[in-house]
Amino acid sequence: MGKPTGFLEYPREETIERKPLQRLKDWKEYTKKQPEDMLKRQGARCMDCGTPFCHIGIEINGAAAGCPINNLIPEWNDLVYRGKWKEALDRLMKTNNFPEFTGRVCPAPCEGSCTVELAGPAVTIKNIEKAIIDKGFENGWIQPRIPERRTGKKVAIVGSGPAGLAAADQLNQAGHSVTVYERADKAGGLLTYGIPNMKLDKDVVERRIKLLRQEGIDFILNTEVGKDVTSEELKIQYDSIILCTGAQKQRDLTLQGREADGVHFAMNYLTQATKRLLNIEVSEPLIDAEGKNVIVIGGGDTGADCVATALRQKCKSVVQFGKHPKLPDVRSDANMWPEQPNIFTMDYAYEEATAQYGHDPREYSVQTKKIVSDHNGRLKELHTIQMKRTSDDAGNMVFEEIPGSEKIWPADLVFIAIGFEGTELPVLKEFGVEVKHNKVDAEHGDYRTNVDGVFAAGDSRRGQSLIVWAIQEGRDCARQVDLSLMGSTILP
Template identity: 55%
Template sequence: MGKPTGFIDYQRQTRPERDPVTRTNDWDVYTLPLDEKVLKQQGARCMDCGIPTCHTGTILNEMTSGCPVNHLIPEWNDLVFQGQWQEALKREHRMNNFPEFTGMACPAPCEGACVLGINEPPVAIRSIELEIIEKGFKEGWVKPEPPEIRTDKKVAIVGSGPAGLACGAQLNKAGHKVTVFERHDRVGGLLTYGIPEMKLPYAVVERRVNLLKAEGITFVTNTVVGNDYPISTLQTEFDAVVLCGGATKHRDLQVDGRELKGIHYAMDFLHANTKSLLDSNLENGDYISAKDKDVIVIGGGDTGTDCLATSIRHKCKSLTQFDIYEKKGDTRADDNPWPQWPVIHRVEYGQKEAAAVFGEDPRAYAVMTKKFVGDENGQVKEVHTINVETTMDENGRRVRKEIPGTEKVWPAQLVLLAIGFTGPEQSFLQKLDVETDERSNVKAEYGKYKTNIKGVFAAGDMRRGQSLIVWAINEGREAARECDKYLMGETKLP
């Protein structure tokens, strides 16, 4: 690579963050750009490691290791170090249609698999990735590239999240006429309404969507396929269909008091907030407000963190995040070796903000919700919990044991359930007569993406279950390749 001693000469530096208190007063991106000198140094830290594991995504111990889109990471790290930004942009776009999305919202499994990360802080891959594409847009290097030749084939894509957008982009490059259906009023799926503005602004999504439109893709919004748009029309008007509707069936928490007012799914909370923010800067009041409330977020993942950050910006009274697991260590455990994803204690942007505003990390560990209690008006007022110990049984299944004497009552007027999804919504799939697997996902083999219905393919969370943005892009691209092969008998798509 560019500088053999770069990993020795320079320390890891990621995008700096704005002051955690100040930024809670607005919805602007919470990070700041790195200057070009620092970026070159970060690129120089990429080692000549012989067999780089950062760019090949795989599943190790049920977690993602490396980049599922096989990003050419060592190549564009070196190009940044050399100052060859346009070539770096070309290499970045070669394997990833949307590096701005992954650069802002991917947990970076590439960094977890970085060889340097065995005994030093890994290369700041995600920060470099984001700065390459942002420089590309700033300099005007990212332009619409419509196909020179069009086929007579028409493809419908159901769902405009990262899988649907990636699939559409690739099929459009192959010359097919692509129509993407989205049930909401804005394109982007969970990119738009599942990730808050300070983490992934809609302007960034819209910028890319406008490029795709200029390249010839048609987007149809406010349309639920199977209701507003008949299944029969879908199958007669298009030569192929790719299902990219995501895994949007919420995982619920079945405990006493669940029916009380003030208990919401996290995604409903985030969706309503973003829509109101984009429609009226929250002035229409058409969202679930956390203002002056004791807020409990149940779930320790990224969506829970997004709920923290959103609630703080609403000016909540107090904020607590329940994590069912015990607090993790600061370094890898012996049974979590490199290049597995490092299961370590992390403090994300929402926790940093909560600590700055309220004086302490908002998380409570090894906590299980037992019941919700309401007032005389049916509004939640308390969450009752107990601490648990999680172990694995002889079959590898998690077993949770309640710890007597750890019962606790928490005040709460707003409870947000951020415990994931159980699969895609079934009504549409049933209307299409698509087979599903034992987890209720669309049954389609990875790498082939064919469903039991001729000419119908599936990709992303709708096929694999709840997963990462980068896996959705991977599957969207690969499903496009298989769809193109079905339509034309051969394909040149990667």
């Protein structure tokens, strides 16, 4: 273990970030490189407890508890404490194909399950993970691993998000010839077009794609399966196919005035902002927040990313409406360890808005009643009412309007960020794949669809989730595909 008394001697040291007003001037990552002595102290806080809940990776009440890819956290915490970075990297790469992504943007359910959290704040596991992989790249320890033998089997993967990339990496290392089809102009799925650059630098994504290409994986971009190439063509060319098409079908508002000019889906805005940053031509009309009153409808992380993006485009004001009340500062009795804590936090976007305008942009328990536009059809204002959350006789959550709490908000731009309905259906229909609740109907751990030789993994099977779950499914599905192709498997 790290240092037997480390958790008693050292406090938790939070991620060091760039100053909010400073970082609003650019699109670079908002976190700084963490000093090595600080990371070693954090490694020393790990208790190497008998049952390390941090890596159990199960779901409790619909949320992850512990690391879904079962990262060997106590082992690399100890190695970092002892300065053995290369060995720590070897351990980390055993379970995680892309720690440079999770180390930056994973919500770290591992930390919510850390045993130290029972008596105080958890070990900063995510920061240690990021430092190990960043050091691996800096020191040239990460080199292309070209498979020594090829099996002659061919696998097509549809979609290049973290699920598709993890499956491709595993299957390529097992010796199969892997081709990834992606309809976008760049690979990466939501890692590229979704998560903003200030959370995950696109050079970091591009570096990994380059490495995967060097290792032998073929990427075919700007190609939509089901349209530019048919499912029949793929079935003829490949021995197996994995659908990793994500769950990007956005939930819409059915509200009076929804058609107003100036109301956009959050994802269209975020994708366009990244394209503009990367100097990629944008064919759709420009969405720019400069000098505008911006309202984000939806209290989740996608909404927070819209807030941070609008701030960097120098909006005049920004507000984010959430349907639910403010979260408690400490865990409730219904949200006990080792579950992921469901508590109030200050995400990067909220720190930035507070620094810029002197107050948190979040408005809680708000219901939008209607959208009003001017005589040109141009968005003018939103009408809202405050809601009270209670429960009915059967214990179900219900929301009631509070009479007299109506409010009018001036608005020039509105972003709809109220979640995702599920995966896009046309491509699944083309394959003849069965769908349940807007997701591919395939079991976790098995991944086979009803169509012979066609598997599914990631958000397309699970619904909109997390990068770490997408990696878990991509890895696990690759194992099943290898097994079906070879009769036995060498993959973990």
